[in-house]
Amino acid sequence: MTMVSIALLPGDGIGGEVMAATVPVLDTLIQRHRLPLDYRILPWPATEWHRQHGSMMPDDALDQLLGYDALLLGALGDPGPLEQADRYRLPDSISLAPLLALRKSLNLWACERPARYHPGVPCYLSDPRAKELDMLVIRENSEGEYAGQGGRLRAGTEDEVATQLEVFTYAATERLIRHAFERARQRARERRDEKRVRAFTGPEGETRESQVCLITKRNAQAFWGGLYDRVFQQVAKEYADVATHHELVDAAAMKFVQCPWRFDVVVASNLHGDILTDLAAVLAGGLGVAPSANINPADLSVPALFEPTHGSAPDIAGRNLADPRATLFSLALLLQWLGERLGKRLGQRSDATADIKNSNEKSRLFYSAAHQLHETLITDLAAGHPVSGTDAV
Amino acid sequence: MTMVSIALLPGDGIGGEVMAATVPVLDTLIQRHRLPLDYRILPWPATEWHRQHGSMMPDDALDQLLGYDALLLGALGDPGPLEQADRYRLPDSISLAPLLALRKSLNLWACERPARYHPGVPCYLSDPRAKELDMLVIRENSEGEYAGQGGRLRAGTEDEVATQLEVFTYAATERLIRHAFERARQRARERRDEKRVRAFTGPEGETRESQVCLITKRNAQAFWGGLYDRVFQQVAKEYADVATHHELVDAAAMKFVQCPWRFDVVVASNLHGDILTDLAAVLAGGLGVAPSANINPADLSVPALFEPTHGSAPDIAGRNLADPRATLFSLALLLQWLGERLGKRLGQRSDATADIKNSNEKSRLFYSAAHQLHETLITDLAAGHPVSGTDAV
Ligand SMILES: CC(C)[C@H](C(=O)O)[C@@H](O)C(=O)O
Ligand SMILES: CC(C)[C@H](C(=O)O)[C@@H](O)C(=O)O
Numbered sequence: 001m002t003m004v005s006i007a008l009l010p011g012d013g014i015g016g017e018v019m020a021a022t023v024p025v026l027d028t029l030i031q032r033h034r035l036p037l038d039y040r041i042l043p044w045p046a047t048e049w050h051r052q053h054g055s056m057m058p059d060d061a062l063d064q065l066l067g068y069d070a071l072l073l074g075a076l077g078d079p080g081p082l083e084q085a086d087r088y089r090l091p092d093s094i095s096l097a098p099l100l101a102l103r104k105s106l107n108l109w110a111c112e113r114p115a116r117y118h119p120g121v122p123c124y125l126s127d128p129r130a131k132e133l134d135m136l137v138i139r140e141n142s143e144g145e146y147a148g149q150g151g152r153l154r155a156g157t158e159d160e161v162a163t164q165l166e167v168f169t170y171a172a173t174e175r176l177i178r179h180a181f182e183r184a185r186q187r188a189r190e191r192r193d194e195k196r197v198r199a200f201t202g203p204e205g206e207t208r209e210s211q212v213c214l215i216t217k218r219n220a221q222a223f224w225g226g227l228y229d230r231v232f233q234q235v236a237k238e239y240a241d242v243a244t245h246h247e248l249v250d251a252a253a254m255k256f257v258q259c260p261w262r263f264d265v266v267v268a269s270n271l272h273g274d275i276l277t278d279l280a281a282v283l284a285g286g287l288g289v290a291p292s293a294n295i296n297p298a299d300l301s302v303p304a305l306f307e308p309t310h311g312s313a314p315d316i317a318g319r320n321l322a323d324p325r326a327t328l329f330s331l332a333l334l335l336q337w338l339g340e341r342l343g344k345r346l347g348q349r350s351d352a353t354a355d356i357k358n359s360n361e362k363s364r365l366f367y368s369a370a371h372q373l374h375e376t377l378i379t380d381l382a383a384g385h386p387v388s389g390t391d392a393v
Numbered sequence: 394m395t396m397v398s399i400a401l402l403p404g405d406g407i408g409g410e411v412m413a414a415t416v417p418v419l420d421t422l423i424q425r426h427r428l429p430l431d432y433r434i435l436p437w438p439a440t441e442w443h444r445q446h447g448s449m450m451p452d453d454a455l456d457q458l459l460g461y462d463a464l465l466l467g468a469l470g471d472p473g474p475l476e477q478a479d480r481y482r483l484p485d486s487i488s489l490a491p492l493l494a495l496r497k498s499l500n501l502w503a504c505e506r507p508a509r510y511h512p513g514v515p516c517y518l519s520d521p522r523a524k525e526l527d528m529l530v531i532r533e534n535s536e537g538e539y540a541g542q543g544g545r546l547r548a549g550t551e552d553e554v555a556t557q558l559e560v561f562t563y564a565a566t567e568r569l570i571r572h573a574f575e576r577a578r579q580r581a582r583e584r585r586d587e588k589r590v591r592a593f594t595g596p597e598g599e600t601r602e603s604q605v606c607l608i609t610k611r612n613a614q615a616f617w618g619g620l621y622d623r624v625f626q627q628v629a630k631e632y633a634d635v636a637t638h639h640e641l642v643d644a645a646a647m648k649f650v651q652c653p654w655r656f657d658v659v660v661a662s663n664l665h666g667d668i669l670t671d672l673a674a675v676l677a678g679g680l681g682v683a684p685s686a687n688i689n690p691a692d693l694s695v696p697a698l699f700e701p702t703h704g705s706a707p708d709i710a711g712r713n714l715a716d717p718r719a720t721l722f723s724l725a726l727l728l729q730w731l732g733e734r735l736g737k738r739l740g741q742r743s744d745a746t747a748d749i750k751n752s753n754e755k756s757r758l759f760y761s762a763a764h765q766l767h768e769t770l771i772t773d774l775a776a777g778h779p780v781s782g783t784d785a786v
Binding site: 097100123124125126127145146148150151152155156157158159160161162163164165166167168169170171174217219220221222223224226227230249250251253254257258270271274275276277278279281282283286287 | 490493516517518519520538539541543544545548549550551552553554555556557558559560561562563564567610612613614615616617619620623642643644646647650651663664667668669670671672674675676679680
């Protein structure tokens with residue numbers, strides 16, 4: 001059986017700690033489920049690597065990463081490298097947000113952040129229905145407000161003008177929104193299997209088992225709001241089984257707090273998604289348990305990047321305070337994705353029967369490892385004991 | 394005594410209802426406090442006016458509005474006029490968001506949205522400390538993400554590219570941040586007078602009675618993040634008595650839910666401020682009690698515009714469900730602002746002793762009317778009875 005191979009990128013700050021807690025869990029899963037899985041721990045991208053080599057990662061980093069089937073990241077980003085940056089000059093986008101560079105260079109255009117409340121985590125809301133929270137926020141990950149274009153004219157003077165250009169394309173919008181509808185359908189199927197069907201109301205009062213809610217700020221940012229609106233309406237026509245809804249981003253933030261149980265799949269731009277996923281994460285118990293997946297749903301050969309939603313938290317790094325569960329939940333997503341991918345590849349190379357059988361078998365192994373890890377994490381949360389090392393499996 | 398004159402703009406949707414509940418309260422206040430105040434109710438800007446005249450307001454609307462000392466708006470905006478707009482064409486920014494047009498044309502560059510929890514309103518958070526919430530979000534109101542620049546290239550096709558240009562200038566950033574520090578100082582003074590001093594910690598561990606928290610997304614939108622950072626650091630030097638803090642907008646959304654009691658003054662860009670003020674409003678009991686002020690702190694001759702933070706809510710319009718209290722709280726802010734303005738004008742024309750005395754007296758009247766309205770609203774909230782008509786004073 002050919003091996004699947006993944007890279008573990010501890011990164012910065014608490015990244016090392018959460019990864020150290022994750023590796024033994026992965027080892028146990030590999031053994032127990034006989035996963036045909038190899039992993040390798042990479043010392044980059046990281047601020048430490050930057051200190052030694054003058055850049056966040058080696059020159060051939062991208063090529064190396066593309067050789068893996070999937071990537072698991074501990075933490076990267078603010079404010080390690082930022083503190084070193086000279087704020088009065090044009091920033092180097094790689095040193096400012098290496099995470100964004102990774103997502104973009106690997107063309108992982110969708111960021112999926114499931115938020116589901118599990119007994120045992122803090123509940124910040126007073127309404128008991130808040131515990132029914134079960135949404136998936138799908139965030140645009142490749143353009144929009146994060147296009148990185150613009151500059152600082154007359155920087156440092158009293159006449160400075162800073163610009164930031166938001167760029168939204170039909171192609172990136174269409175694939176994102178279509179993916180959201182696909183996921184909504186899939187969630188409805190899974191819920192049906194688990195006999196916990198939900199009901200959503202469409203604009204004409206009809207009942208649907210899933211919903212996609214589009215987020216824009218079309219009343220103030222009309223250009224891309226118009227594009228998103230149009231594409232949403234167009235794609236929705238192909239998914240008559242899915243209810244649709246629209247919220248302005250400010251109203252969405254409010255409703256996440258007032259009635260989070262009303263949302264199913266939420267699809268948002270890069271910046272809106274960034275804000276709403278942090279909000280959804282806190283409503284699902286905090287960043288300590290919030291996983292995320294950066295994927296390219298259209299091209300399974302691109303390694304997906306899984307990471308906790310939290311940052312590198314330099315303020316608590318090295319003090320053994322970091323909660324590894326967001327990373328463990330991300331690992332569960334990774335295993336699930338490997339299962340999905342192996343399953344989907346079947347159709348693509350249906351010529352060799354042995355291959356199909358192999359893939360089928362492998363896919364099953366990864367699915368069941370993902371399922372067990374996820375269930376164990378949830379059981380442990382409910383039991384109130386902290387997860388560390390192999391306790392998780 | 395020369396009269397102060399204000400315009401009441403009911404606007405759209407529930408705007409008419411909340412204004413209808415406000416007028417008798419204003420009448421009573423005028424009588425009881427002998428306010429030298431005239432008001433006039435204007436039928437525009439409004440979708441209805443648009444229907445009849447083809448535009449949201451008359452051609453000389455701006456000139457007319459500039460003739461008043463202050464403006465009180467019921468509700469405007471989404472989605473009345475939006476529904477009529479052809480989404481496949483370049484939108485007309487006036488018909489899309491007349492509110493933004495008003496704020497911009499009147500040069501009301503700061504939007505102030507106080508959020509304070511009062512007993513009697515719904516509390517969405519489970520932590521009892523959430524009731525200590527008492528913050529003022531100051532939002533940039535004239536540029537940034539709402540610059541309205543950009544367009545839709547090849548609109549309606551599969552090659553469409555939509556752009557939205559964010560423009561931030563030193564001048565607008567400096568005045569905004571300076572105003573935030575001024576307000577922080579003022580809040581500390583007021584709290585000292587009321588013997589409810591708060592303590593904030595600066596980055597060096599020092600204790601301060603007030604705090605300004607800057608919001609950016611500098612790790613992903615580095616250009617304007619850099620400008621905001623620089624100006625913030627520079628202005629902060631002049632306000633050593635005020636503690637400073639920075640949060641990324643996503644982390645801020647999270648912390649508003651986790652520990653809202655830690656914030657004092659929050660200063661944010663137009664879009665970030667839009668999202669965070671809706672969030673703050675809900676944490677302070679919902680949009681039913683959230684007021685806002687659009688002001689030009691540098692030029693007191695410009696009429697400030699006060700409005701509830703809520704929109705025109707067409708879904709509940711005409712059904713007598715709208716809560717007029719956000720408008721009444723906004724009226725309290727308006728009266729307070731008139732008091733402040735008359736007080737501050739003293740210095741500007743200190744030549745005529747009679748004028749000073751007059752202004753002084755008038756200022757006192759408005760302050761005390763504002764104070765009484767505000768206290769009555771709070772008492773009524775605590776008593777749990779709904780406010781309508783003259784009950785409020
Ligand atoms: C580190 C930062 C650039 C990043 C983002 O905004 O995408 C983070 O907040 C996240 O949500 O993954
Ligand atoms: C109506 C809309 C354009 C407006 C805004 O975003 O400024 C509203 O949401 C607000 O917060 O006052």
